[in-house]
Amino acid sequence: MKTVLITGANKGIGLETAKQLSKKGLFVYLGSRDPERGKQVAKALAGKGFENIQAIEIDVTKPATILAARQIIEQEKGSLDVLINNAGISGIVPQNAQETGVEVFKEVMDVNLYGVVSVTQAFLELLKKSAEPRIVNVSTSVGSLSLQSNPSWPAYDYAKYAVYASSKAAMNMYTVHLAYELRDTAFKINAVCPGYTKTDFTGHIGGEVETAGNRIAKYALIDQNGPTxxxxSEETNPETGEIPW
Incomplete structure (x- = not known):
């Protein structure tokens, strides 16, 4: 049975992804920065027949919890097959490049970029023990420099998220470099936008969470012929799914 760790998985898209991967036979570590909340969610899922989902405390901004989570997974499983860096925050809204304070940028970057780097680096050795290691960095189409700077893009004149978009663009670049460095290995590492989805993150406006979860799960399960x-963003490009950086 393959093992997956999903950060920020006690609700929303992370939770839905956990449920879908559990149904596909993976053992899921449901990452939650609030350990009690995580346990409550895992217990509720167990009551619905999900027998292979276990809550684990991990706050991507707190190195001690990352290390503790790594030790638990190493002791219990010995390796990790899939890492889904799902935890993220948007910061205050609206936000703009002219006035939003640097403290907001730091707060969002701490989760969306530094958190991804910290968790990924902590779990790389466990992932290297897997025959088919996968990393999915949950991103967003507004983190695409090409799309965001294109006047013909449908969302070009939509409310700008200067902080959130910057953090995801930076995370995308980290994804590019990590995939490059591990290009000659069994790793498959991609950035995936789940689409605008009905969650707390969007004020429950957008597409269905089941669709978003499926988009993330798909790239967590790609075979050795898959992309890296x-x-x-299948919402942006339904034909091939791929969008420009």
């Missing part, structure tokens, strides 16, 4: 070092 790519950026996908």
């Amino acid at each position: 070092g790519h950026f996908f």
Whole structure:
């Protein structure tokens, strides 16, 4: 049975992804920065027949919890097959490049970029023990420099998220470099936008969470012929899914 760790998985898209991967036979570590909340969610899922989902405390901004989570997974499983860096925050809204304070940028970057780097680096050795290691960095189409700067893009004149978009663009670049460095290995590492989805994150406006979860799960399960070092948004490009950086 393959093992997956999903950060920020006690609700929303992370939770839905956990449920879908559990149904596909994976053992899921449901990452939650609030350990009690995580346990409550895992217990509720167990009551619905999910027998292979276990809550684990992990706050991507707190190195001690990352290390503790790594030790638990190493002791219990010995390796990790899939890492889904799902935890993220948007910061205050609206936000703009002219006035939003640097403290907001730091707060969002701490989760969306530094948190991804910290968790990924902590779990790389466990992932290297897997025959088919996968990393999915949950991104967003507004983190695409090409799309965001294109006047013909449908969302070009939509409310700008200067902080959130910057953090995800930076995370995308980290994804590119990580995939490049591990290009000659069994790793498959991609950035995936789940689409605008009905969750707390969007005020429950957007597409269905089941669709978003499926988009993330898909790239967590790609085989050795699958892509690596790519950026996908099936909402933006329904044909191939791939979008420009």
